[in-house]
Amino acid sequence: MDLLQVIAFGVLLGGVYALLASGVTLIFGVLDVVNVAQGSFLVFSALFTWQIWSLLGLEPLLLVPVMGLLMFVIGWAIYRGLLVRVAPQGPGMTVLLMFGVAIAMEGVLNIVFGNEFKSVTPPYFTSSFKIGEIVIPYPQMISGVLAVVVLGGIYVYLRKSWAGRALRASAQNKDGAALVGISATKASSLAFGIGAMTAGVGGVLLAIMYPVYPATQYDWIARLLGIIVLGGMGSIPGAIIASMLLGISESIASAYVPQWAPVFFYGAILVILLFRPHGLLGEKTREDVAA
Amino acid sequence: MSESVLTMANIEAGYGGGLVLQGVDLTVDKGTITCIVGPNGAGKSTVFRVISGLLKPKGGTVTFGGRDIGGLSPSEVLKSGIAQVPQNRALFPEMSVHENVLMGGYAIRRDRALLKERLAMVAEMVPLVKERAKEHAGNLSGGQRRMVEIGRALMLDPAVVLMDEPSLGLDPKSVATVASVIRDMAAEGRTVLMIEQNVRLGMNLATHGVVMEQGKVRLIGDAKDIADNPEVASMYLGKTGHNA
Numbered sequence: 001m002d003l004l005q006v007i008a009f010g011v012l013l014g015g016v017y018a019l020l021a022s023g024v025t026l027i028f029g030v031l032d033v034v035n036v037a038q039g040s041f042l043v044f045s046a047l048f049t050w051q052i053w054s055l056l057g058l059e060p061l062l063l064v065p066v067m068g069l070l071m072f073v074i075g076w077a078i079y080r081g082l083l084v085r086v087a088p089q090g091p092g093m094t095v096l097l098m099f100g101v102a103i104a105m106e107g108v109l110n111i112v113f114g115n116e117f118k119s120v121t122p123p124y125f126t127s128s129f130k131i132g133e134i135v136i137p138y139p140q141m142i143s144g145v146l147a148v149v150v151l152g153g154i155y156v157y158l159r160k161s162w163a164g165r166a167l168r169a170s171a172q173n174k175d176g177a178a179l180v181g182i183s184a185t186k187a188s189s190l191a192f193g194i195g196a197m198t199a200g201v202g203g204v205l206l207a208i209m210y211p212v213y214p215a216t217q218y219d220w221i222a223r224l225l226g227i228i229v230l231g232g233m234g235s236i237p238g239a240i241i242a243s244m245l246l247g248i249s250e251s252i253a254s255a256y257v258p259q260w261a262p263v264f265f266y267g268a269i270l271v272i273l274l275f276r277p278h279g280l281l282g283e284k285t286r287e288d289v290a291a
Numbered sequence: 292m293s294e295s296v297l298t299m300a301n302i303e304a305g306y307g308g309g310l311v312l313q314g315v316d317l318t319v320d321k322g323t324i325t326c327i328v329g330p331n332g333a334g335k336s337t338v339f340r341v342i343s344g345l346l347k348p349k350g351g352t353v354t355f356g357g358r359d360i361g362g363l364s365p366s367e368v369l370k371s372g373i374a375q376v377p378q379n380r381a382l383f384p385e386m387s388v389h390e391n392v393l394m395g396g397y398a399i400r401r402d403r404a405l406l407k408e409r410l411a412m413v414a415e416m417v418p419l420v421k422e423r424a425k426e427h428a429g430n431l432s433g434g435q436r437r438m439v440e441i442g443r444a445l446m447l448d449p450a451v452v453l454m455d456e457p458s459l460g461l462d463p464k465s466v467a468t469v470a471s472v473i474r475d476m477a478a479e480g481r482t483v484l485m486i487e488q489n490v491r492l493g494m495n496l497a498t499h500g501v502v503m504e505q506g507k508v509r510l511i512g513d514a515k516d517i518a519d520n521p522e523v524a525s526m527y528l529g530k531t532g533h534n535a
Contacts, residue, residue, distance in 0.1 A: 162400045169383045169394055176381040178345075179374075180443065181366040181398045 005134045006255045007248055012136070012144030014247025016205055019147035020220070021227040021239040022154065023198030029171035029234030030191035033083065033094045037102040039221030041196050044105055045071055045203020046212040050118040053207075060120050060208055064146065067200040075196025079189040087188075102217060109214040117211035125208065143205035150201050151240070154194065158236075167191050171234060226269045232282025241280055245272075293320040296482050297342070297373075297451055302351035302361075304341050310349065311337040313506040319451070319499075324473060324483040326493035326514060328527060329503035335486045338503070339453050342484075343375045344368040355451070370398050374449035376440045378456045384429030388439055391428050392420050395446030409446050416475060417442040434465025441472055452476060454485035458492055470496050490527035494518035 020042065027035045045067045053060050078101065086097045124138040158164035170177040170187040178184060206212060206220075227246060231238030246265055253264035272280070297319040305311040311334045319325050327335050340346035342353060344365040353361040360368055374395075382391050392413055396406045414421040419435055420442045428439060437457065444452055457473065458466045473496060477483055487493030493514075494500055500517030502510040510517055517523055 162397070165386075165390065165394060166397065168386065172383040172385055173381065175377065176383060178365050179343075179369075179377060179381060180394050181369045182394075183366060 002133060003252075006251050008131075008134050008136060009140060009255075010248030010251030011244065012140045012247075013251055014244035015144040015147040015151070016202065016209070017223070017227055017243035017247050018240045019151050019198050019205075020202045021224050021231065021243050022151060022236050023195035023202075024224050025228040025231065025234055025236055025239040026154075026167070026171070026191055026198075027195035028228065029236075030167055031079075031083070031087070031094075031188045032091055033087065033098065033192075034091070034225070035098050035192075035195060036095060036221055036225070037078075037098040037105065038195070038199050038224055039217035039219075040102040040105040040109075040214075041071055041075070041199035042203045042206060042220050043212055043214055043217045044109060045200045046120075046207040047109055047113045047118060047203075047214070049204045049207040050120050050212070051113070053120045053122075060122055060204055061142065061146070064150075064201050064204050067204050068150075068197045069200070071200025071203075072193040072197040075199075076189050076193035078196070079192035083192065084185060084188070102221070106214045106217055113214065115213055115215070117213050118207075119211045120207040122208060139208045143209050146205060147202070150198070154198070155236075163190060167194075223265070226266060228279075230269045230272055230279055232279030235279070235281040238279055238281030293323075295319065296321040296356060297484070298352075298354040299338070299341070300352050300354070302338075302341060302348050302353065304337055304346055304348040304350075306346075311506050312341065312348075314351070315503075315506070315508055317501060317508055317511070319482055319484055321450075321482055322477060322480050323499050324477045324485070324497045324514075325499040325501060326497035327484070327486045327501045327503055328488075328490045328493060328517075328523075329509075332505075333503040334506040335503055336455065337506075339375065339455055339484075339486065342368070342373060342453060366398070369447060369449075372447070372450040373453065374444040374447055374451075375453040376437075376444045376455065376457065378459055381440050382428040382436055382443075384427065386428060387425050388420060388428055388431070389424040391439055392442045392446060395443030398447055409448060412448070413442045413445050416445060417472065432465070434461045434468060437461060437465065437469055438472070441469070445476075449481065451482045451484060454483060456486055456488060458487060458489050466492065490518075490523070 020038070024035055024038045027033055049060055049063050049067060052058055052063060082097060083094060086093050128135050128137040158168055166177065166182045166187050167190060169180070169182055170184065174184065177187065227242045228239050230246070231242035246268060249268045250261055250265045253261040295318045299315050299317040302312050302315040303310050315334070315338060327338065329335050337346065341348050344363050344367065347362045351361070352359050355371060355373060358371070360371055363371070383394065392410065396409055399405050417438050419438045423431065423435065428436065431439065454473065457469050461469065473483055485493065494517060497514040500512065500514040501508055502517060502523060510520060510523070
């Protein structure tokens with residue numbers, strides 16, 4: 001396969017990874033919570049999308065705002081109902097809690113959808129178009145572009161809105177944020193909601209790109225955790241760079257040595273972390289403003 | 292006659308089961324600069340935590356402008372007119388200087404005209420805020436960061452400013468700049484309550500002094516009298532015997 005073609009695939013895949021990983025890293029940055037349930041949020045959204053598409057025959061992309069909003073509400077409720085009570089016990093307990101949420105969601109999804117692959121196959125599922133010599137399938141193109149658009153929206157929201165600035169402030173310095181009157185609970189629930197929303201949007205994109213079944217969550221959460229560790233825990237720019245690097249490296253490996261693709265993905269993380277143990281932008285983001 | 296703006300009466304507060312503050316009585320007059328000194332563990336920072344709402348007192352009252360503020364949330368205390376400039380590490384390193392100062396006006400974010408007015412006021416008091424507006428706060432020197440922290444605290448036009456160790460880690464030139472801004476704040480009618488390990492600097496800058504020991508106020512009075520107190524001079528200023 002032509003290298004340019006492979007790189008184009010990698011960039012589009014990296015865009016989807018970036019959207020999903022930005023949610024996990026935003027949650028970690030603001031709450032110090034590693035949301036290991038992000039994979040199950042993602043699969044929940046994908047299977048929900050499949051259900052609506054198979055029942056109503058709706059264009060799946062119309063479900064992007066619906067699933068985004070639904071997962072925002074679910075994420076917000078999980079924070080307010082569960083996490084806020086456990087958070088004072090420390091990061092170990094929050095990881096355990098979210099792991100419990102992930103297992104419970106997987107169990108419910110198994111009961112409702114069964115333990116078999118589901119695929120959303122809209123009319124453009126097998127269509128593609130050409131840019132020069134590069135052939136790009138529509139599902140990959142749509143998913144990559146939509147992921148970048150949503151990510152761009154989150155970026156603008158974080159930069160330009162007061163709520164977004166409050167989230168960035170909380171992520172960078174919790175004591176400083178409290179001193180200017182930012183409520184830690186409100187910032188945390190908003191961050192968790194936005195993080196879950198990225199899984200809601202990502203789930204729709206995932207459903208039109210890959211077959212999904214409940215246990216797929218393990219594969220996805222492993223990738224997402226790898227990406228945010230590589231990018232630097234809590235750094236959204238780091239997560240985006242890491243997503244692109246891994247998306248492209250995985251795409252190249254899949255094209256030339258497909259059986260080695262997962263090894264390539266995690267091997268790349270291992271090698272980079274050997275030289276940058278804090279991740280690509282980790283040091284920068286965790287920098288203290290100490291004298 | 293001086294008018295008291297902030298009063299702590301018989302305050303008891305601590306962490307877990309223990310009491311760090313064991314009946315603190317403190318009155319701060321309007322427009323004064325009051326400096327709290329004392330050894331480590333005396334309870335100086337705990338006094339600030341109680342006033343700013345970060346720690347709920349177990350007994351006693353904190354009165355600000357005639358209102359009991361003991362136990363209010365940090366956000367409510369801030370809105371009532373008390374801002375804090377902490378020891379250090381309070382800025383948002385990846386935000387610009389402008390954004391850091393802007394965040395100081397978070398509580399008045401919906402009033403754009405007021406926000407603009409306050410930004411202009413802060414830029415006038417702390418010129419660095421305008422000069423280095425676009426620079427990341429994480430790239431500033433210690434003294435510059437302290438100035439930005441002060442600018443941010445002034446965004447709500449507070450009546451009382453709590454300053455925790457304003458000279459900590461600063462070079463002499465930066466200390467002089469910070470001291471000048473503190474004097475300006477008092478000249479404008481604000482009340483400054485500060486904790487300072489550098490007792491000589493603190494008492495020179497302050498109009499009133501407070502010595503704390505073991506969770507209680509040991510001495511309180513004019514800064515000059517406190518500095519001249521033989522015991523204080525001996526313990527904190529390296530002098531022996533009585534001052535002339």
